[in-house]
């Protein structure tokens with residue numbers, strides 16, 4: 001896997017053209033992921049007028065228009081009208097209804113459909129829409145808000161090269177992009193990088209609390225924790241060495257790090273193995289459960 005965000009070729013090996021700043025993007029579901037994505041794209045130079053966001057919840061719409069300046073709609077079809085891309089960003093249980101409602105507009109105007117919905121497979125979305133429409137399934141994560149996202153992308157065979165470039169340029173503007181060739185692996189991507197920020201926020205909480213228990217004040221504990229985690233990730237991204245080698249450089253024989261790592265090795269690897277396996281299994285279960293809606 002390549003590191004950083006400087007990839008210059010798309011999944012077909014051709015160079016990526018930047019997304020035209022005239023493109024219009026409809027986003028169906030204006031919650032946490034939509035806000036992270038829009039915030040990151042605005043930071044990259046997109047204009048608020050390029051976004052048409054639909055959400056049935058008035059307070060979500062107010063938040064979006066007041067904080068991000070985007071155009072908001074109560075009606076999904078109105079938001080999708082005339083968009084070059086339609087991002088589906090509702091919860092998995094809402095997707096079948098949303099896709100069925102949008103079907104006539106999507107079949108008529110043929111925008112690229114980008115689903116960020118965890119679990120749900122492209123075949124189920126196409127079945128709800130009732131036609132083999134082009135879909136790029138994306139698993140982003142919330143650090144997209146600060147242009148440090150990580151996204152796995154899967155394209156159905158109907159997606160053409162221009163649409164590949166569109167999806168890739170858009171997601172690269174908010175972080176790292178990796179193309180996934182087999183759709184079932186999107187469950188693993190979801191479990192790793194989609195959910196991953198939450199695991200690491202938990203690690204931050206645990207390190208900070210442990211430092212406070214040692215006597216450090218909370219502010220100092222938080223600052224040292226955050227900078228340590230940021231520094232370690234930056235160093236690992238920029239280094240040719242593996243994380244194991246970098247760890248060995250910190251660990252003096254008989255020293256403090258060895259004493260700390262010995263405690264973590266009593267269960268941390270197994271816990272992460274179990275956490276990622278559980279999240280991937282949940283993604284598959286969501287797909288089986290909510291994806292089956294409307295099946296004959």
Ligand SMILES: NC(=O)C1=CN([C@@H]2O[C@H](COP(=O)(O)OP(=O)(O)OC[C@H]3O[C@@H](n4cnc5c(N)ncnc54)[C@H](O)[C@@H]3O)[C@@H](O)[C@H]2O)C=CC1
Pocket residue numbers: 028029030031032033034054055056057060076089090091092094098116117118119139140141142194195
């Ligand atoms: N939050 C995260 O870190 C990530 C979330 N995702 C996926 O993104 C999707 C959205 O997640 P969040 O933004 O976290 O959820 P959220 O609950 O914050 O946002 C969902 C929004 O959809 C709106 N909504 C409900 N029914 C709707 C309908 N019929 N039409 C239009 N909008 C409707 C809700 O009012 C809400 O504002 C989920 O499918 C999730 O799996 C993917 C990657 C990361």
Ligand SMILES: O=C(O)[C@@H]1CCC=N1
Pocket residue numbers: 118190194195
């Ligand atoms: O928790 C979830 O289901 C979503 C998908 C990845 C991150 N949040």
